[in-house]
Amino acid sequence: xxxxxTTLQTDDMRHHILSQSVHAVRRVARxxxxxxxxxxxxxxxxxxxxxxxxxxxATVFRERHSSYxxxxxxxxxxxxxxxxxxxVPLAFERMGNHTSDQQLHGWIKDMERVKDMLRTKLTxxxxxxxxxxxxxxxxxxxxxxxxxxxxxxxxxxxSERLLSYQPWGLSFDDDFSALCKERQPEASQMFSLAxxxxxxxxxxxxxxxxxxxxxxxxxxxxxxxxxxxEDRSHDMLxxxxxxxxxxVNALDHPTCPLEDLPLEAVKLRExxxxxxxxxxxxxxxxIPVTSYLAYTQRINVNLCLLAWMAVNSYGICQDVxxxxxxxxxxxxxxxxxxxxxxxxxxxxxxxxxxxSRAILLLKCRNFSSIRTSHNCTxxxxxxxxxxxxxxxxxxxxxxxxxxxKNSLNNATLRYKxxxxxxxxxxxxxxILVNIIFRFSTAGVYMYLPQLRNFPGKIFLSFQITCIVQIxxxxxxxxxxxxxxxxxxxxIDSALTLLSCIWLNSFCYHMYACVRHLSLPDQxxxxxxxxxxxxxxxxxxxPWSIVCVAAVALEKTSKYHLIHSRIVVLTGISVSVAFNxxxxxxxxxxYLRNRCSMRQLEIVDNKKFATKKxxxxxxxxxxxxxGIGILIRIGFHQAQGLAQFVYYIHLATMVQGPVLxxxxxxxxxxxxxxxxxxxxxxxxxxxxxxxxxxxxxxRNLARRKNExxxxxESSL
Numbered sequence: 001x002x003x004x005x006t007t008l009q010t011d012d013m014r015h016h017i018l019s020q021s022v023h024a025v026r027r028v029a030r031x032x033x034x035x036x037x038x039x040x041x042x043x044x045x046x047x048x049x050x051x052x053x054x055x056x057x058a059t060v061f062r063e064r065h066s067s068y069x070x071x072x073x074x075x076x077x078x079x080x081x082x083x084x085x086x087x088v089p090l091a092f093e094r095m096g097n098h099t100s101d102q103q104l105h106g107w108i109k110d111m112e113r114v115k116d117m118l119r120t121k122l123t124x125x126x127x128x129x130x131x132x133x134x135x136x137x138x139x140x141x142x143x144x145x146x147x148x149x150x151x152x153x154x155x156x157x158x159s160e161r162l163l164s165y166q167p168w169g170l171s172f173d174d175d176f177s178a179l180c181k182e183r184q185p186e187a188s189q190m191f192s193l194a195x196x197x198x199x200x201x202x203x204x205x206x207x208x209x210x211x212x213x214x215x216x217x218x219x220x221x222x223x224x225x226x227x228x229x230e231d232r233s234h235d236m237l238x239x240x241x242x243x244x245x246x247x248v249n250a251l252d253h254p255t256c257p258l259e260d261l262p263l264e265a266v267k268l269r270e271x272x273x274x275x276x277x278x279x280x281x282x283x284x285x286x287i288p289v290t291s292y293l294a295y296t297q298r299i300n301v302n303l304c305l306l307a308w309m310a311v312n313s314y315g316i317c318q319d320v321x322x323x324x325x326x327x328x329x330x331x332x333x334x335x336x337x338x339x340x341x342x343x344x345x346x347x348x349x350x351x352x353x354x355x356s357r358a359i360l361l362l363k364c365r366n367f368s369s370i371r372t373s374h375n376c377t378x379x380x381x382x383x384x385x386x387x388x389x390x391x392x393x394x395x396x397x398x399x400x401x402x403x404x405k406n407s408l409n410n411a412t413l414r415y416k417x418x419x420x421x422x423x424x425x426x427x428x429x430x431i432l433v434n435i436i437f438r439f440s441t442a443g444v445y446m447y448l449p450q451l452r453n454f455p456g457k458i459f460l461s462f463q464i465t466c467i468v469q470i471x472x473x474x475x476x477x478x479x480x481x482x483x484x485x486x487x488x489x490x491i492d493s494a495l496t497l498l499s500c501i502w503l504n505s506f507c508y509h510m511y512a513c514v515r516h517l518s519l520p521d522q523x524x525x526x527x528x529x530x531x532x533x534x535x536x537x538x539x540x541x542p543w544s545i546v547c548v549a550a551v552a553l554e555k556t557s558k559y560h561l562i563h564s565r566i567v568v569l570t571g572i573s574v575s576v577a578f579n580x581x582x583x584x585x586x587x588x589x590y591l592r593n594r595c596s597m598r599q600l601e602i603v604d605n606k607k608f609a610t611k612k613x614x615x616x617x618x619x620x621x622x623x624x625x626g627i628g629i630l631i632r633i634g635f636h637q638a639q640g641l642a643q644f645v646y647y648i649h650l651a652t653m654v655q656g657p658v659l660x661x662x663x664x665x666x667x668x669x670x671x672x673x674x675x676x677x678x679x680x681x682x683x684x685x686x687x688x689x690x691x692x693x694x695x696x697x698r699n700l701a702r703r704k705n706e707x708x709x710x711x712e713s714s715l
Contacts, residue, residue, distance in 0.1 A: 004108070005101055005104050005105065005108070008088075008089065008092050008104070008108070009104070014089050014092065014093070017089060018086070018089040018090065018093060021082050021085050021086040021089070021090075022086065024078075024082040025079055025082045025083055025086060028075050028078050028079040028082065029079065029204065031075055032072065032075045032076075032079075032204075032205065035068070035071050035072065035075070039064075039068050039212065054141065054142075054143065054151070055141075057141070057151075058139075058140075058141035058151075061139075061141060061153075062136050062137060062139055062141075065136045065139070065212070066133050066134075066136040066137065067133075068133075068212060069129060069132045069133035069136060069160065070130075070133040072129055072205070073126060073129035073130045073132070073133055076122075076125060076126055076129055076201070076205055077126045079201065079205070080119065080122035080123070080125070080126055080201065083118075083122070083197050083200075083201070084115050084118060084119045084122070086197075087111070087114065087115045087118060087193065087194065087197060088108070088111045088112065088115060090193065091111055091114075091189070091190060091193050092111075094189065094193065095186050095189055106184070107184070107186070110180075110183070110184045110187070110190065110258045111190060113257065113258050114172070114190045114191065114194050114258070115194075117170075117172065117194065117257060117318070118170070118194045118197060118198060120318075120319060120320075120321055121170055121198055121321075121322065122198070122201060123321040124166070124321040124322035124323045124324070125163075125166060125201060125202075125205070127321060127323035127325070127326060128162065128163055128166065128323050128324055128325050128326075129160075129163075131158065131323070131325040131326065132159065132160040132162075132163070132325065135156060135158045135159055135160075135325070138156045138158075139153055139154065139155055139156070139159075140153070140154040141153055141154075141220075142154065144221050147221065150220070150221060151220050151221070152220065152221045152222075152223055153220045153221070153222050153223065154223050154224075154225070155222060155223070155224050155225065156225050157224075157225045157226075157227055157328060157332070158325050158328060158329055159224065160212070161224060162324045162325050162328055163324065165324045165361045165362070166202065166322070166324055167202075167322070168199070168202055169195055169198065169199060169202075170191075170194060170195050170198045171195075171313055172191035172192075172194050172195055173188060173191040173192045173195050175254075175313040175314070176191055176256060176257055176258075176313075177191055177192075179254055179255065179256040180256040180257075180258050183256055183258055183259065184258060187256075187258065227328075227332070227362060227363075229335055229363055230363075231363060231364070231365050231366075232303055232304055232359055232363045232364055233302075233304050233364050233365055233366035233367060234302070234366075235285070235302065235303040235304070236285050236286065236300045236301070236302060236303065237279065237280065237283075237284070237285065237300065237301055237302075237303045237306060238279065238282075238284045238285065238286055238287040238298050238299070238300055238301075238562075239276060239279040239280075239298070239299065239300075239301055239306065240272075240275050240276070240279055240297070240298065241295075241296055241297055241298060241299045241415075241418060242272070242275075243272040243275050243276050243279075244299055244301060244306075244309075244415050245415070245416075245418065246268065246269070246272050246316070247272075247306075247309040247310065247315060247316065247412070248309070248412055248413060248415050248416045250314045250315060250316065251309065251312070251314050251315075251409060251412055251413070252413060252416060254314040257318065269316040270349050272316055273310075273316055273317070273349050273350065273351075273352050273353065274348055274349055274352075276306070276310065276352045277348060277349075277351045277352040277355075278558065280334070280352060280355065281334075281338075281341065282558075282559055282561075282562075283338065284561075284562050285300070286300055286637075287561060287562045287565055288562070288565040288566055288568075288569045288633075288637065289565070289633065289636040289637055290489070290492075290493040290496065290565060290568050290569055290572070290633060291473070291489065291492045291493055291496060291633075291636075292473075292636070292645070292648075292649040292652075293473055293477070293485065293488055293489045293492050294489045294492070294493065294565070294636070295418070295636045295645055296418045296485070297485050297486065297489055298561075299415065299642075301415065302411075303359070303364075304359065304360060304363075304364035304366065304367040305367065305408070305411055305412065306356070307355075307356035307357070307359055307360040307364065307367075308356075308360055308364075308367055308408055308412075309412055310352055310353060310356045311353055311356045311357050311360065312408075316353075317350075317352075317353035317356070317357075320350045320353040320354070322357060323354075324357070324358070324361075326345050326346060326354055327354045327355065327357040327358035328358045328362065329343075329345050330344050330345055330346050330351060330354040330355050330358065331354075331355045331358035331359055331362075331363075334355050367408070414642070415642060416642070417642060417643065418642045418645075418646065423646070423650070426650065427650060427653075430650050430653035430654070431470070431474050431475075431653055433653070433654075433656065433657060434470060434653040434654070434655065434656035434657070435467065435470055435471070435475075435656065436656070437656035437657045437659065437660040438463055438466060438467050438470070438656040438659065438660075439467065440660055440664070441463055441656070441659050441660045441663060441664055442460055442463040442464060442467065444664050444669070444673060445459065445460045445463070446460065447673075447676070448669065448672060448673060448676070450521075450669075450672060451669065453520040453521050453523070453528070454509065454520050454523060454528055454531060454532060454535075455506060455509055455510065455513075455520050456520075457528075457532050458502060458505050458506045458509065458532075458535065459502075459506055459663070461502050461536075461539075462499055462502035462503060462506065463659070465495055465498050465499045465502060466495075466499055466655075468495060469492060469495035469496065469499065472488070472491050472492065472495065473488060473491070473492045486554070490550065490551060490554065490564075493550070493565075493568045494543075494547045494550070494568070496568075496572060496629060497543060497546060497547070497568060497571050497572055497575065498539075498543050499626075499629075500571075500572055500575035500576060500579075500626045500629060501539050501542060501543050501575055502539060503575070503579050503624055503625070503626050504539075504575055504578050504579060504582075505535055505538070505539055506624060507578075507579045507582035507583060507624055507625075508578075508582055510582065510586065510624075511582045511585055511586055514586060514589060515589070542571075546567060546568065546571040549564075549567050550564045550565075550567045550568050551564075553567065569633070572626075572629065572630070572633070573630065575626065576625065576626040576627060576629065576630050579624060579625045579626050579627075580625050580627070583621055583624065583625055613667075616662055616666060619658065619662050620662050620663070623655075623658070623659065623662065628652075628655070632648060632652055635648050636648075
């Protein structure tokens with residue numbers, strides 16, 4: 001019934017409709033009590049002597065039992081309808097008049113929203129009772145060999161006993177009253193009344209329905225089917241980070257349910273439910289992460305924690321009725337028949353809510369608070385809907401429930417903020433510094449003729465690849481938001497692999513030069529260009545094969561995402577392993593030559609390198625090997641706290657300055673670059689060694705410089 005201001009403000013009309021609704025609810029309650037008493041005093045005494053008689057009595061029992069639950073389901077449906085209609089005028093009767101028509105209009109709108117929330121909860125109860133009446137057909141009756149003359153009823157898992165898992169209270173008052181206080185000062189009274197009406201149905205109807213087990217306890221032994229499934233409290237699942245962020249934000253910044261959500265937010269919740277269900281169906285415990293962007297795309301979450309995040313009061317399942325029987329049916333379909341999702345009773349949008357409720361209550365011992373619900377009892381007096389309970393037990397329940405919620409809140413907020421807003425200026429600064437130094441290194445290699453040899457061209461290609469990767473992932477995607485995240489992850493992973501393959505080429509030719517005692521400056525320009533073009537072809541062939549395989553797997557089906565990441569990660573790992581082999585061979589050749597020189601008694605007072613040079617060479621070896629890429633990827637695989645992964649992401653932005661210092665600021669390149677820069681400012685000031693015009697004059701000057709020390713020593 002839609003209530004308007006005229007109906008509520010007219011006392012006679014309101015009292016008339018209110019009394020009719022109360023009378024209807026009382027009549028339904030009496031009818032339910034009468035149905036229970038009828039079953040109690042007129043149930044059939046079952047006795048059996050032979051098999052045909054046993055089957056006949058089993059049929060009679062199933063028909064009576066099904067009729068009993070079907071009647072209760074009809075009565076509960078009527079009661080839920082009238083109770084929902086009763087909520088608005090009863091609330092108005094309790095809370096008094098309002099000062100203005102505008103306030104009353106807002107109050108009616110908010111009260112209608114509370115009524116919808118209550119109806120959603122009671123709808124789950126009605127569905128459970130309706131399903132219970134249908135499941136009676138699957139009850140089996142057989143002889144009790146331990147007690148002659150008695151029978152055994154074997155109930156399937158989907159039976160009325162699942163009604164005990166329905167929540168005892170709505171917790172509207174506890175969860176939403178403070179949130180809605182600014183919007184509606186009477187929110188606490190609204191939610192409290194809804195809690196009372198739900199408590200009336202939870203206790204009154206379930207207690208009446210629960211008597212059915214005691215009716216036949218002298219004639220039957222009831223054996224319930226157990227769900228043969230282990231505890232799922234430690235299962236991990238790879239899911240979409242956008243959905244996890246939505247769940248965490250809903251918990252960290254909850255909104256009042258009386259407010260109208262924007263249409264975009266409603267669609268986002270539905271899309272998130274569908275996405276999470278797709279992730280759950282994939283059953284992937286871990287999808288490899290190849291970059292920081294990939295970490296922000298997929299994350300590992302505990303299955304039970306994810307279920308709680310989805311179905312808690314602030315989650316994305318508020319508008320989905322809570323039918324425990326349907327939830328267990330869907331969960332069994334998911335766990336027992338993973339390849340046949342057609343057995344689901346819920347649609348794809350609601351499946352994650354249905355399955356999450358079942359596994360959270362039945363298969364997540366570390367995440368379930370169902371054991372504390374029996375400490376609190378509710379009693380209704382007539383239709384005053386007063387709630388009575390032991391104060392000690394109720395306080396204990398409240399304390400345990402709060403501790404339980406706080407523990408889950410803390411566990412959920414671990415996945416909060418994949419990027420820390422307070423560090424955003426620092427991140428932008430690091431990215432700018434990285435880009436500036438990488439461009440500087442590439443510019444030096446393009447400017448100095450001495451560095452435009454074959455290894456220099458390969459290293460320049462590596463630098464350009466890294467610059468393109470940073471621009472694509474850190475600038476274009478972050479600032480422009482294009483392309484979409486999965487495509488950005490593919491591009492980022494492909495460029496990471498390409499940079500590793502460029503390092504393969506660099507390390508191999510470094511090894512070849514030492515192995516064949518050849519210098520990179522001995523090639524003619526035409527030969528250098530031809531060799532570099534052939535090297536580019538060698539680099540792009542394996543890179544294209546890996547990238548095409550990864551893209552084909554990921555774009556063909558979303559279920560092949562894990563295989564796509566494994567292909568890319570395997571390519572990176574093989575590439576880094578090749579670099580380590582080449583560098584290891586270089587080290588082996590150096591040690592072998594050093595040992596040979598000692599055997600020939602060749603002694604030199606000069607040291608191999610200073611400590612500074614050794615440090616530079618060590619850092620260069622780490623960079624050229626690509627082991628830093630594997631370390632970064634390995635840290636992401638650990639899937640630790642999002643903040644720590646973000647710190648590692650910031651640390652990788654320092655690679656640009658490190659490359660500039662190690663490959664430009666050394667004793668060979670830096671003096672040449674310095675002289676070139678000085679010539680820009682003062683062309684007339686020619687540094688020593690560059691002032692002569694011919695090779696003959698340079699040779700003559702070198703001879704004079706070599707003779708002068710000998711003449712001085714002779715004197």
